[in-house]
Amino acid sequence: MHPVISTVLQRLGLGLITLFVVSIIIFSSIEFLPGDFGEAILGQAALPETVAAFRAELGLDLPLHERYFDWLGGVLTGDMGNSFSGRGSSGGTDRSRPVIELIAPRLANTLFLASMAAIISVPLALFLGVTTALYRNSIYDRVVNALTLTTISFPEFFVAYLLILFLSSFTNLFPSLANIGSDTTFWERVYLSALPALTLTLVIIAHMMRMTRAAIINLMASPYIEMANLKGVSKTQVILQHALPNAWAPIVNVIAFNLAYLVVGVVVVEVVFVYPGVGQLMVDAVTSRDVPVVQGCAIIFAATYILLNLFADIISIVTNPRLLHPR
Amino acid sequence: MSNGEEEGYSAAGEVSLIKARRTLWESVWRGLKSAPPTALFGMTVISIYLIIAIFAPLLAPHGEAEIFPMSYAPWGEDFLFGTDQLGRDVLSRLIYGAQNTIGIALATTLLAFAIGGSLGIAAAINHGGLVDNLLSRSVDILMAIPSLIFALILLSMFGATAINLILIIAVLDSTRVYRVSRAVSLNVVVMDYVEAARLRGEGVGWVMRREILPNIMPPLIVEFGLRFCFVFLTIAALSFLGVGIQPPTADWGSMVRETAGLIQFAKYDITAALTPMLPAAAIALLTVAVNFVVDWFLHKTSGLKDEH
Numbered sequence: 098m099h100p101v102i103s104t105v106l107q108r109l110g111l112g113l114i115t116l117f118v119v120s121i122i123i124f125s126s127i128e129f130l131p132g133d134f135g136e137a138i139l140g141q142a143a144l145p146e147t148v149a150a151f152r153a154e155l156g157l158d159l160p161l162h163e164r165y166f167d168w169l170g171g172v173l174t175g176d177m178g179n180s181f182s183g184r185g186s187s188g189g190t191d192r193s194r195p196v197i198e199l200i201a202p203r204l205a206n207t208l209f210l211a212s213m214a215a216i217i218s219v220p221l222a223l224f225l226g227v228t229t230a231l232y233r234n235s236i237y238d239r240v241v242n243a244l245t246l247t248t249i250s251f252p253e254f255f256v257a258y259l260l261i262l263f264l265s266s267f268t269n270l271f272p273s274l275a276n277i278g279s280d281t282t283f284w285e286r287v288y289l290s291a292l293p294a295l296t297l298t299l300v301i302i303a304h305m306m307r308m309t310r311a312a313i314i315n316l317m318a319s320p321y322i323e324m325a326n327l328k329g330v331s332k333t334q335v336i337l338q339h340a341l342p343n344a345w346a347p348i349v350n351v352i353a354f355n356l357a358y359l360v361v362g363v364v365v366v367e368v369v370f371v372y373p374g375v376g377q378l379m380v381d382a383v384t385s386r387d388v389p390v391v392q393g394c395a396i397i398f399a400a401t402y403i404l405l406n407l408f409a410d411i412i413s414i415v416t417n418p419r420l421l422h423p424r
Numbered sequence: 425m426s427n428g429e430e431e432g433y434s435a436a437g438e439v440s441l442i443k444a445r446r447t448l449w450e451s452v453w454r455g456l457k458s459a460p461p462t463a464l465f466g467m468t469v470i471s472i473y474l475i476i477a478i479f480a481p482l483l484a485p486h487g488e489a490e491i492f493p494m495s496y497a498p499w500g501e502d503f504l505f506g507t508d509q510l511g512r513d514v515l516s517r518l519i520y521g522a523q524n525t526i527g528i529a530l531a532t533t534l535l536a537f538a539i540g541g542s543l544g545i546a547a548a549i550n551h552g553g554l555v556d557n558l559l560s561r562s563v564d565i566l567m568a569i570p571s572l573i574f575a576l577i578l579l580s581m582f583g584a585t586a587i588n589l590i591l592i593i594a595v596l597d598s599t600r601v602y603r604v605s606r607a608v609s610l611n612v613v614v615m616d617y618v619e620a621a622r623l624r625g626e627g628v629g630w631v632m633r634r635e636i637l638p639n640i641m642p643p644l645i646v647e648f649g650l651r652f653c654f655v656f657l658t659i660a661a662l663s664f665l666g667v668g669i670q671p672p673t674a675d676w677g678s679m680v681r682e683t684a685g686l687i688q689f690a691k692y693d694i695t696a697a698l699t700p701m702l703p704a705a706a707i708a709l710l711t712v713a714v715n716f717v718v719d720w721f722l723h724k725t726s727g728l729k730d731e732h
Contacts, residue, residue, distance in 0.1 A: 115568045122569075126581045250711040252657050254664050254680055255704040258687060266690030266697055273688065361570040365661050369684075379573075380665045383580040391580045398573045406568075 104414050112407040116400060120172070123395045124165050126388060177393040181385070196393040200375060204397065206277060207367070207374035210290050211359045214297035219352055222302045226309025226348075231336055233314065245303035253362055257296040257369040264292060275372040293370045300362050301355040308351040312344035346416040353409030357402045459720055466716030473522055473710055480523040484516040489672035496686070499695040506699055508683050514699055517674035521703060524675045525663075526710075528590060529656040535594035536651060540601025541644065545632045547602070548609035560606070563599045571596045575662060584667045589659065597655055604647045608640040615639075642725040649718035653711045660707050676703035 143151075159167075171177060177196035225245075229238045248256060265273040275289045313336060316322060325339045364376035371377070379394035381387075456464070476483060485504075486492075489512060497507040505514040547556040566574070571593075578592045612618065618635050626634075662668030663677025671678065683700040690697035 115565055118565045119569055122565075123577060126577055246715075247712065250653065250715050251708045252660055252664075252704065252711070254661070255701075255708045258680070258684065258701060258704055261687055262690055262697060262701065266688055358570075361572045364572060364576075365664065368665055379576060380667065383576050383584075383665075383667050386580050386583070388580060391577060395569075395573055395577050399569045402570050402573075403568050 101415060105411050108407060108410050108414065112403060116403055119399050119403065120169060120396060121165065123392050123399065124168050126392060126395075172393075172396060177396075178389040180382075180390050181387040196389050199378060199390060200393050200397065202279065203373055203375045203378050206372065207363055207376065209286065210293055210297070210367070210372060210374060211356070211363055213287065213290055213294040214301070214359060215356055217294060218298040218302045218305065218355075221298070222305035222352075223309055223348070225302070225306045227313065227336060227341070229306070230310045230313040230317070230340075231332060241306070245306055248299045249303040253296065253300050253365040254369050256299050257292070257366055260292050260296055260299075261369075264295075273370065275370045277373055290372070293366050293372050296366050296369070297359060297362050300366075301358055304358075305348075305351055305355050309344070309348050312347045313340045316340045316343055346413050349416065350409045350413045353405050353412065357405035357409070360398050360402050360405075455724075462716040463720035466713040466720075469709060469713035470717065473526060473713075476519055477522040477526045480519045484513075484519040486513040486516040488516065488520040488674050490516070496696075498693065499699075505702060506695070508679070508699075512674075514679075514683070514702070517679060518676075518702060518706065520674040521676045521679060522706070524669060524673055525656070525660065525677070525707075528586060528669065528675075529652060529659055532590045532594045532597070532655045532659065533648065533652045535590065536597040536655065537601050537644070537648060539594065540598030541605045541637075542632065543598070544602040544605030545609045545636050545640075546628070547606045548613050548636070549628060549631065551610060551613065556606075559602065563602050566596065566599045567603075572658060572661065575658065576665075576667065579662070579667050584662075584670060586669055586673070589662065589668055593655055593658055597651060597658075600654075601647060601651060605640060605644060608643045609636050612636050612639045642721075646718055646722050646725070649714050649721070653714050653718075656707070657711060676707050679703040 168178075175197050177200070180194055180196055180199060225241055229241050232238055261273045264270045271291045272289055273292065275293055277286060277289055281289065317340060322335060322339055325335050330339070363374065364380065366372070367374040367376040368380055375394050375397060379391060379398070382390035382394065456467075459467070492503075492507055492511040492513070494503075494507055495509055495511040497503050497511070499506045503513050503515065505518065508514055508517065543559055547559045550556045574596055575592055578596075579588065582588045582592070613636065618631060621631050621635050659668055660675075660677035663675050664681050666678070666681060668677055669675040680700050680703050686696045686699050687701075688697075
C-alpha cells in the first residue's frame with residue numbers, strides 16, 4: 098500500500114480508538130456520583146419510590162457494559178438522556194428537558210462564535226507572520242513579536258475585560274453582553290459577537306503568527322531560496338512563491354491545532370460575555386452537578402478537539418513531500 | 425583553610441580552596457549580572473509575589489473574609505482598593521489571594537512533577553516494555569481531551585473543593601511532565617554510568633534518583649516554570665468559572681468574577697472599573713514574569729540562539 102494511505106489509515110484508527118476510550122471515561126463519570134445523589138437531585142422530601150424510579154430511569158440497576166452501549170447508541174442517534182434540573186420531588190411532574198434540546202441551539206451559537214474568530218484570526222495571523230518574516234528585525238517585527246508574546250501569557254478573561262473596558266465601557270463601540278436570542282438577525286449577531294470573537298482572536302493569533310514566521314525564516318536559509326535571491330527575484334516574490342508553498346505543512350498543522358484550542362478558549366469567553374453557547378451550559382451544569390448535560394457537552398467538545406487534531410495530523414502527513422515520493 | 429600549613433600540601437585542600445573562592449552567593453550574583461533586563465524584571469516580580477504570599481497575614485490591613493458594613497465602597501483611605509460585593513477589603517483579599525492562588529498552583533505543580541516525573545523516568549528505564557507501553561498509551565488518551573474540559577468533567581463528578589482541584593489538575597498535568605521527563609531520560613538511561621549503577625546492584629529507585637534525575641534537571645526546571653504558568657492559569661480560569669477555589673477563600677480568579685460587574689461604571693468612576701482588573705492583572709503579571717525567567721533559563725542552559 099502507498100505509505101501515505103497506510104499512515105493516514107493508521108492515524109484514523111488511532112483517532113477512533115481514542116474517541117472510544119474518551120467516551121468510556123465521560124460515560125463512567127455518572128458512576129462516581131455519591132450513593133445518595135438521587136435524593137440530592139430530587140430533594141430531601143423525595144419519596145423512596147420516586148428515588149427508586151429515578152435510579153431505574155438512569156438504568157443504575159443494569160450491568161455497566163449494557164448501560165454503556167445503551168448510552169453510546171443514544172449519543173450516536175442524538176439522544177443524550179434528560180437533564181437533571183427541573184426534576185421536582187413534589188407533584189411528580191417532570192419538567193426536565195432532553196439534553197439534546199438544551200445543547201442544539203447553543204451549539205449553533207458556539208460554532209458561529211468559533212468560526213467568526215477563525216475567519217478573523219487565520220488570515221490576520223498569516224499576514225502578520227509573512228510580513229514579520231519579510232521585514233525581519235525591523236521595528237514592526239519587534240513590536241508585533243512583543244505584543245503577541247504578551248497576549249499569549251495573559252489569561253483569557255483578562256484580555257476579555259481589557260477589551261470590555263476600552264471598547265465597551267469607555268467608548269460604547271460594542272456591547273459587553275452578547276445578548277443573542279433565536280430571533281437575532283445575522284448582522285446583529287456579528288455585532289453582538291464582536292468582542293468575544295476579538296478576545297478569542299487575540300488569544301490564538303500569537304501561536305499561529307509565530308509559527309508562520311518561524312517556518313518561513315527556517316526555509317529562507319535553504320539553498321533554493323538563495324538561488325532565487327541570486328537570480329534577482331524580489332523579496333516578496335521569494336517569500337510568497339518560493340518559501341510559502343513549502344511552509345504550508347507546519348502552518349496548516351498549527352492552524353488546526355489552534356482551532357482545536359478554540360474549543361477550550363470558548364468556555365471562559367462565553368462566561369465572560371454571557372454568550373449563550375455550549376461552554377456556558379457546561380459550566381452551569383458542572384456547578385449544579387447536572388451530569389447528563391456535562392456528559393453531552395463534554396462529548397461534543399472532546400470529539401471536536403480530537404477530530405480537529407486528527408485533521409491536523411492527516412494534513413501534515415498528506416502535504417509531506419518525503420512521504421508522497423517514497424524511494 | 426587556616427590549618428593548611430600544618431598539614432602541608434594536599435590536592436583536596438587546593439581544590440577546596442578554589443571551590444571556596446566562589447561562594448553560592450557569588451555564583452548567583454555572577455549569573456544575575458549576565459541576565460537580560462526581562463529576566464531581571466521577571467525575577468524581581470516573582471520575589472515580590474513570594475514575599476507578599478509568605479507574609480500575607482502581616483501585610484494585609486484587614487482579615488481575609490472580614491466583612492465591613494459597606495459593600496462596593498469606593499477607593500479611599502480606609503480601603504485602598506475599595507470593598508467587594510459583600511464589603512470585604514479588596515486589598516487584603518488581593519494579598520491573601522497571592523498566598524492561596526500561588527500556594528495551590530505551586531502544590532499542584534509539585535504534585536504533577538512528583539507523579540509525572542517519577543513515572544516518566546520509570547517508563548524510560550523500562551523503555552519498550554509493558555510498563556512503558558501501558559503508561560504511554562494512557563497518557564496519549566488523557567492528553568486527547570483538552571485539560572480544562574477534562575477538569576470540568578472530573579469536578580462535576582467529585583465536587584469542587586480545593587483538595588479535589590489540586591489532585592485533578594495535578595493528575596491531568598502530570599501527563600505533560602511524563603512526556604518530557606520520559607523523552608529526556610531516554611537519552612540518559614543508555615549511558616554507561618547508569619549501566620554501571622545497575623550492575624552494582626542498585627535498586628530502580630536509587631538509579632532514578634541519583635543517576636538519572638540530576639542529569640535531566642535543566643529541562644525539567646524549564647518545564648516546571650512552563651507547567652506552573654499553565655496550572656496557575658487553569659486554576660484561575662476554573663475559579664473564575666466558579667468551579668475552582670470556593671469562597672470565602674480569597675483567590676484572584678474568583679475575585680475577578682465577583683467584582684466583574686463594576687467594569688461598566690468605567691465612565692463615571694475609573695477606579696471602580698479597575699477593581700476587577702487588579703486580580704486579573706496580578707495573574708497576568710506573574711505569568712509574564714515566569715515566562716521571562718523561563719525564557720532566559722532556556723537560552724542559558726541549552727545554548728539555544730534566536731532564529732535570527
